[in-house]
Amino acid sequence: MDFESKIISREVSQLLWEKEKTVGTAESCTGGRIAEAIISVPGASKYFKGGIISYTNEVKEHLLAVSHELIEEKTAVCEEVAVAMVKGACATLATDYAIAATGIAGPTGGSKDVPVGTIWIACGTPQIVKTFKVEEDHGRDINLAIATSKAMSMFWEFLKEEGEDIEAEETK
Template identity: 60%
Template structure:
C-alpha cells in the first residue's frame, strides 16, 4: 500500500508541478504520514508548502481555525472538522489545495458515534471541500496506512478533475501528464 501511495503521490506532484499550484496538509490521526508520502517524491518542494499535525483540539483551533463550537458539538472525528481543517490549512499555509485527516485509529479512543477505525478525510480548494469517511477497523497500523492511501487517492482524483477538466477542451491528450523535472 505504501508503494501505491508513492505512485499516486508522484502523479499529484506531476499535476501540481505542471500547473504551478501548491498543496498543504492538516493531519490528526495520521500524524504526518500524508505529508511524508508527498515529500518522498523528489522535487516536492516545488509544490508542497508544508503540513500541520493537529493531534489535539487546541492545535486544531489555534493553528487551523477549527471552531471550538464545532469540536464540542460534533467532536474532532467528524465531517465538519475535516472540512474546517482543509479550509484552515489553505489559509494558514497559503496553498491552493489541502488534504485533512482526522479520526480514531485505535486501539483505544473510540466512541459510539466514532468507533475505532472511523476516519474522516477532507480535500479540496478554497471553493470546494469534499469529504470521505472510512469506518472499518483493521488495527492501528493498517487503519493509518489505509487512511493515508485513501487521502492521496482522493486528492489525486480531485486534482485530475479540476486541472485536467479545465484543459480538456484545449488539450486533446489530457491524460498525458508530463513528468516533473528535478
C-alpha cells in the same frame, strides 16, 4: 510506503508541477503520514509548503481556525471538522490545496457513536472540499495506512477532475 502509494505520489507531483500549484496538510490521527507521502517524490519542495499536525483540539482551533463550538457539538471526528481543517490549512499555509485527516486510529479512544477506525479525510481548496469517511477498524497501523493511501488517491482524483473541468471550460 507501498508501490501503489509511490505511483500516486508521483502522479500528484506531476499534476502539481504542471499546474504550478501548492499543497499543505492538516493531519490529526495520521500524524504526518500524508505529508511524508507527498515529500517522498524528489522536488516536492516546489509545491509542498508544509503540514500541521493538529493532534489536539487546541491546535485545530488555534492554527487551523476550526470552531470550538463545532468541535463541542460534533466532536473532532466529523466531516465538518475535516472540511474546516482543509480550509484552515490553505489559509495558514497559504496554499492552493490542502489535505486533512481527523479520526480515531485505535486501538482505544472510540465510542459507540465514533468507533475506532472512523477517520474523516478531506481535500480541496478553500472553495471546494471533497470528503470521505473510513469506517472499518483493521488495527492502528493498517487504519493509518488505509487513511493515508485514501487521502492521496482522493487528492489525485480531485486534481484530475479539476483539470478536466478547466479543459471543458476552455473548449466552450
